[in-house]
Amino acid sequence: MGLSPSARLPIPAMPSWSSTIRHRCSASCSTSDMQEIPAKILLVDDDPGIRLLIQHGLTRAGYQVTEASNGLEALDGFETIKPDLMLIDVSMPQLDGFETVAAIRQRDGGEMIPLVMVTGSDDHESVTKAFHAGATDFITKPINLPILTQRVRYALASAEREQRLRRIHLEQQSACQLAKLGFWRLEIETEALQWSPEAATLLGRSAAMPGTLAALIEEAPAEQRQRLQRAFAQAMTGAAGLNLEMQLTRTGNACIITLQSSPQIEDGVIVGAFQDVTALRAFEDQTLYLVEHDELTNLPNHRLFSRLLADRLERDGDRDASATTRTAILVADINRLHRINDAFGPARGDEVIVAMANRLRQLLPPNSLLCRLESDSFGLAIPLESVDLDAFQARLQTQLELRLQLDGREIYSDCSLGLAIHPDDAQEAAGLIQAAQAAERETNRDQSRRCIRFSEIRAAREEGRVILETDLRRALEKREFFLVYQPQQRLENHRIEGVEALLRWNHAERGIVSPADFIPVLEETGLIHEAGDWILEEAIRQAAEWSRQGLELRMSVNLAAAQVENPHLITRLCGLVKDYQLPPAQLELEITESTAMRVPEQTLLNLRKFKQCGFQIAIDDFGTGYSSMSYLLQFPLDTLKIDRAFVKEITHGKRNRAIVTALSTLSFHLGLTTIAEGIELESQRDYLDALNIDMIQGFMIARPLVPEQLLAFMRAYDADTSASHPSAQASS
Incomplete structure (x- = not known):
C-alpha cells in the first residue's frame, strides 16, 4: 500500500490566507522574500470514490492534498509529509479513525495539528468519542463540499492562532526566566501568599517561598519591616499599588527583589509580579x-x-x-x-x-x-x-x-x-x-x-x-551673548545626528570670556532665568532654520537647576516649538547630575512633563555628581552622557574602561543612548566604539562652531563621509 499523491494534479494559484500557509524567512529577510505555500492536507478514507470527491474539491480550493486508504498509511503519511491538517474517516480497516487520531496525538508534532473526523453517523456517542480521542472537529457524510471547505479553512485558521499564542507564551516564559521575573498572589483576608511555580528556582532558593505575608516580612531585615508593613497595608485597601524593593535574608538564600502590583483588587486578591534584582544592585x-x-x-x-x-x-x-x-x-x-x-x-x-x-x-x-x-x-x-x-x-x-x-x-x-x-x-x-x-x-x-x-x-x-556681575546684566541688552554648536557623531554609521548648543560671551572690552568664569555668576545672581530663556529660544530658532534648509539635527540645550525647577518652563518650551514649528523630539534637554539631585522630587515631576510633551532628556556630566545611581535612574531619560574625565585616560586606564563598559551595559539594558564627551584622539574613539558607546563629541570631530561654520562643516563632512563610507551614506 502506498500514498496516492494527488498533489500531482494542477493546483491553481490561490493567494488568499484561507488556503495557504505563510512561511517566513529569518529576521534579515525582507517582505518580498516571504513565500506562501499551499496548506498540505492528508485525506484518510478507505473509500476511493469519497477520496476522489474530497480531493477534487479541496484541490480546486487551493490546497495540496495527499491520500491514504487506512489508518496505518495515515501514520506513515503524518511522519513523511508533515501535513498541516488531516481529514480522517471513522470506519476503516486495520486501524479505525478513533485509534488513528489517538495515535497521532501521541507522536511528536501531533499535539497541535488539526484533525477533522469524517463520520457517517451524527449520533451523540460518536461525536463524544471523536473529541475524546483528540479530534479538532467532525463532519458527517454525505459530504457537502462547500461546508467541508469552510470547516477546513476554519480549522487551519484556528490552528495558526493557537500556534501563534503558543509561541508568544513560550517567548514570555523565556523572557521571564531571563529577567528573573515571576508572579505572586496575596489573599487579603487570610494573608496567604502564593508564588509562580518557578519562583524559588528563579531566586536560587533551596527553601520554599514564604507562604504568608507575615513570613515574607519576617525574612526582611529589621529596618525594612515597618516600611513593608505600611506598603502592604495600603495596597490591601486598594488605595495604591505596590512598587517596592526588599531583601530576603534567609541564610544561604539571600537576594534582593522588587515587588509590584496595580491598585486593582479582584475577589479579595492582589496579583503582582516580582523580579530578582540582586545582580543589578551588585552591578550598580x-x-x-x-x-x-x-x-x-x-x-x-x-x-x-x-x-x-x-x-x-x-x-x-x-x-x-x-x-x-x-x-x-x-x-x-x-x-x-x-x-x-x-x-x-x-x-x-x-x-x-x-x-x-x-x-x-x-x-x-x-x-x-x-x-x-x-x-x-x-x-x-x-x-x-x-x-x-x-x-x-x-x-x-x-x-x-x-x-x-x-x-x-x-x-x-x-x-x-x-x-x-x-x-x-x-x-x-x-x-x-x-x-x-x-x-x-x-x-x-x-x-x-x-x-x-x-x-x-x-x-x-x-x-x-x-564688575563681572554688572557687565553680565548689560550683556543681554548689548547682544554680547552668542551660541556655538558642537557636532555629535554616531559611531555605527559615522553620521552627525545632533549638536550641543553652548553659550559664549563676547565682552566688549575683554573679548571672549570663559563660560567657567561667568556661568556660575549667572546662576548665583538669578540672571540665568533671563539668559536661559534667550538660549532656549535661540537654539530652537536655529534648529528650525536648519530644518527648513534640509539639515535635520537634534538640538541639545543645557538647563540650569533654576530652570529645571521652574514650573512655567514647560509652557514656555511648548510655546517656542509651536511658534518655530520644531518637532519636540528634535529638542533634547540636558541636565547635570548635581542639578537632578538638588530637589529630586520636583525635578522628577518636571522631567516627566517634558517627556510627556515629546522632548528628549539627557543627563550630562554623568559620574561627577553626588547622587545615588538607583535613585538617579528613576528619571525618564533618553540619553546618558559620559563625562570627559572617564574618556581622557581610557586608552591606558583599566578602571576608566571598566567604568565606561559598566555604564554602556547599564544604558543598553535601560534603553538609553550613550554619548561620550571630550573625544580628542582616534584611539579614544576606537576604544569607545569597541565598548559599544553609541555617540561621541569632541575636538576630534569638531570644535564648537557658529551656525555659518557648522553649515560649511556639514557640507564638507557629508562629502567626505560619502567618499570614505559609501555604504553608510547609502543607508542614510
Whole structure:
C-alpha cells in the first residue's frame, strides 16, 4: 500500500490566507522574500470514490492534498509529509479513525495539528468519542463540499492562532526566566501568599517561598519591616499599588527583589509580579565604586570627596549648633608634572603621583579626608579642633618635597598649596573646594609663595565679581551673548545626528570670556532665568532654520537647576516649538547630575512633563555628581552622557574602561543612548566604539562652531563621509 499523491494534479494559484500557509524567512529577510505555500492536507478514507470527491474539491480550493486508504498509511503519511491538517474517516480497516487520531496525538508534532473526523453517523456517542480521542472537529457524510471547505479553512485558521499564542507564551516564559521575573498572589483576608511555580528556582532558593505575608516580612531585615508593613497595608485597601524593593535574608538564600502590583483588587486578591534584582544592585554598587575612586591611587575622587565633605559639614552643624566646627580645605598641586611626563613619559609621571599620594597619607591627621581632585592635584579636609593649622601648613611645605629616582636620575618634585577655611570662606563643600583651588592658582602668579590662603585674595576676587556681575546684566541688552554648536557623531554609521548648543560671551572690552568664569555668576545672581530663556529660544530658532534648509539635527540645550525647577518652563518650551514649528523630539534637554539631585522630587515631576510633551532628556556630566545611581535612574531619560574625565585616560586606564563598559551595559539594558564627551584622539574613539558607546563629541570631530561654520562643516563632512563610507551614506 502506498500514498496516492494527488498533489500531482494542477493546483491553481490561490493567494488568499484561507488556503495557504505563510512561511517566513529569518529576521534579515525582507517582505518580498516571504513565500506562501499551499496548506498540505492528508485525506484518510478507505473509500476511493469519497477520496476522489474530497480531493477534487479541496484541490480546486487551493490546497495540496495527499491520500491514504487506512489508518496505518495515515501514520506513515503524518511522519513523511508533515501535513498541516488531516481529514480522517471513522470506519476503516486495520486501524479505525478513533485509534488513528489517538495515535497521532501521541507522536511528536501531533499535539497541535488539526484533525477533522469524517463520520457517517451524527449520533451523540460518536461525536463524544471523536473529541475524546483528540479530534479538532467532525463532519458527517454525505459530504457537502462547500461546508467541508469552510470547516477546513476554519480549522487551519484556528490552528495558526493557537500556534501563534503558543509561541508568544513560550517567548514570555523565556523572557521571564531571563529577567528573573515571576508572579505572586496575596489573599487579603487570610494573608496567604502564593508564588509562580518557578519562583524559588528563579531566586536560587533551596527553601520554599514564604507562604504568608507575615513570613515574607519576617525574612526582611529589621529596618525594612515597618516600611513593608505600611506598603502592604495600603495596597490591601486598594488605595495604591505596590512598587517596592526588599531583601530576603534567609541564610544561604539571600537576594534582593522588587515587588509590584496595580491598585486593582479582584475577589479579595492582589496579583503582582516580582523580579530578582540582586545582580543589578551588585552591578550598580561596583559601578558606583569605580565611578567614585581614582584608578591610579585608589583614593576617593572629586565626586566622592565632595559628598563626604558635605556630609561631614552637615554632621558637624547638627552636632553643635551653638559653636561652628572649623575645617580646613587644602588643595595640593604637583608642580611641573607635565614636564616630567614630557621628559620621561606618562608612566614615570604616574610614579610621582603615587609617591605624592603615599606621602600625603602619612602626613594626614586623624579624622581627615584625602582625595585626588584632578590629574595633578589632591584635596584634603582637616578638622581644626586638635590641629595647629600654621604648624601643619609648614610641615606640609617641607614634607611634600620629594626626591625620586627615575631612569637612574634623581628627580625633584614639590607641591603648591591653596587653603580655604569653613565657615569663613564658604559654607558648602563645593564652594570650599573652589576657594582652595582659586587660592592655589594664585601661587602661579606669585612664584615666591608656596601656600596662599583664600582670605588673602577674597577682596580682589569680590571686586572683580561685582564688575563681572554688572557687565553680565548689560550683556543681554548689548547682544554680547552668542551660541556655538558642537557636532555629535554616531559611531555605527559615522553620521552627525545632533549638536550641543553652548553659550559664549563676547565682552566688549575683554573679548571672549570663559563660560567657567561667568556661568556660575549667572546662576548665583538669578540672571540665568533671563539668559536661559534667550538660549532656549535661540537654539530652537536655529534648529528650525536648519530644518527648513534640509539639515535635520537634534538640538541639545543645557538647563540650569533654576530652570529645571521652574514650573512655567514647560509652557514656555511648548510655546517656542509651536511658534518655530520644531518637532519636540528634535529638542533634547540636558541636565547635570548635581542639578537632578538638588530637589529630586520636583525635578522628577518636571522631567516627566517634558517627556510627556515629546522632548528628549539627557543627563550630562554623568559620574561627577553626588547622587545615588538607583535613585538617579528613576528619571525618564533618553540619553546618558559620559563625562570627559572617564574618556581622557581610557586608552591606558583599566578602571576608566571598566567604568565606561559598566555604564554602556547599564544604558543598553535601560534603553538609553550613550554619548561620550571630550573625544580628542582616534584611539579614544576606537576604544569607545569597541565598548559599544553609541555617540561621541569632541575636538576630534569638531570644535564648537557658529551656525555659518557648522553649515560649511556639514557640507564638507557629508562629502567626505560619502567618499570614505559609501555604504553608510547609502543607508542614510
